[in-house]
Amino acid sequence: MQAVLASDYSFAQFQYLRRLLLVHGRWSYFRMCNFLGYFFYKNFAFTLVHFWYGFFCGFSAQAVYDQWFITLFNIIYTSLPVLAMGLFDQDVNDQNSLRYPSLYKPGQQNLLFNKRQFFLCTLQGVTTSFLLFFIPYGAFSAVVKEDGSNFSDQQTFAVTIATTLVIVVSVQIGLDTHYWTAVNHLFVWGSLIVYFAILFSMQSYGLFGLFPNNFPFIGAAYNCLSEKGVWLVILLTTTVCVVPGLVVSFLKVDLFSTLTDKVRYLQQSRKRHGPQEQSLRRVRRTSSRRSGYAFSHQQGYGELITSGKNMRRSTVSSACSLEKTTNGSNWIGNVLKRKNEVSCSSQEFIAAPEGNSSATKTPRQQRTD
């Protein structure tokens, strides 16, 4: 009882552990890494624009954005989409997570967020801030409005860069989200709409009339965003900021696809081709059950495992067959069989003949018991 009160998770039967680890634990790791990477990227892109601006404002720490934008950026404009991603995102659905336990490996190997990934997020944030500043800089160095009046002023510059930033980070989280529920849609599009609503209302006459010194950006949004040139700048900057990330993601999936990518692809094609095959497998698998008792209630499988008897290639059917195995190999055998389904002649298949001769793989295999 006290152990329950002191622990993060507690459950009554060992069978629950499987789902907790392979589905929820894996999703949690995946979501956390995505969230962290995106958060660093977003804040670097937002903040480093001031670094580049320093070269052109005498290093006087003049802010590029409106003060209100700085306040509301992380609270209102970009917080909800990333929250939705952190709550709902799934790379692979729960059935496939249980079916392909190797998907758990990235978590064990710390693949999704390490120094390298952090460096890449930071690099992407720095590059985005660079483009976010210098493309409007180039466009605004000699720009005027359609009626000839000035345009290259501080406030228009601020509104342009701020709008571009919000659009770029929203597009980026759109590309990063793998599982678009209705909530995600609502938060992403809603944040953009709220941004424009707040922008126009804060730079309107009403608030300026009440507090002239606190809302000096009156008229800036209207004058700025009604120019076609500004929207062309925004479109160009958004495209240039998003394309490199897209190229890298695509190349990673195409050239160095991981098990996750393969399973996602499989999931998508299965969805398209219907679930007929799945019902077949279902019937066959219900026959292989294991005891619901925890290992400690009986002698256990320690000896069976260490003798390596159940891990011989001969005890498990050859690749891609659906025959059920004898009781001796039971769950481990099924796991191995499923690995075979993923890549028919893959090298992943653990076929350590005796004991622990192939060092790394067998202990890991034992750990998943």
Add this chain to the structure above:
Amino acid sequence: MMPTSYEDGHISVSGAGGGSMPGKKPENTAFKQQRLPAWQPVLTAGTVLPAFFIIGLIFIPIGIGLYVTSMNIKEFQIDYTGVDMSSPCYNCSQNFSWNSSRPCACSLPFYLDQPYDSNVFMYYGLSNFYQNHRRYVKSRDDSQLNGNQESLKDPSKECEPYAWSSSKPIAPCGAIANSMFNDTLELFYNDPNGSKVQIPLTATGIAWWTDKHVKFRNPGGNENLPAAFQGTTKPVNWHWPVYELDSDPENNGFINEDFIVWMRTAALPTFRKLYRIIQRKNNMVPTLPRGNYTLEVVYNYPVRSFDGRKRVILSTISWMGGKNPFLGIAYITVGSVCFLLGVVLLIIHHKYGSRNNIAT
């Protein structure tokens, strides 16, 4: 009982006692069991590669259109700082001080080799002038400029040290107002038969409508400005007080358009601001015909001390604003790079791409 892969995910983690107690089990709704219907996009070659080609095909024509439009805009710049000894304004730039009451005038001849049609816009440009310095940008009082009576007599602290002068409040206060551009520029056309014709310059319609009608207001209305500004003094570096900026009552005081244009601080250290508009006469005659012109400058504004430059720019405009080839070139570049990337990725995908066929 072994949980199969197809069982509904409602295994609960509960407290001691084995098996779930009825009250503690989470609901089996799609939201709580993370089964919400969702769109799951996957990055495949079939989606990404066409996107690159489409971007390329859209951006390149836009870029070409922007570039051609920009090339059709005519622009002429003339620097009149007077840096070289040979420049007509050299003397004015040298022996100048703020307290000098004698205005220095110089005139620069130039030649326009193309006629300018439709409205021509005359800008003054400054270089190396950091209107975007933080202390400078802060140094203004927006409620005073909005006509607020309390702020008129008691300027905000942000305007320091340009808030009080000889124990009187400065109207308008602040460093931005104090450094207002006050050169006078006039344009003359040298007729082929010898006479000098002054070109009429319009001084209104150069500021934003929202600035002139909402942001900047004269205290106590536009009538009788000297009485409204009683008890205040002019900024330190101005030659005349704010209610003598123009004889037109709609363009005097805080709502003077030159003043408003100056108060809209520029984003970059090299900038241009609209000075005057040369209205077109009619569709037959070019607004500025080809030929010799003279620019008459009353040189009041010193920029040599900080290595700045002053220049006059005459320009026509189009739907995308003034002459700015950057955007056109950028669009063409990005469009071509995207298209090229699409081609390269297509080749890479064909030769080395993994075929995502899992045993199905």
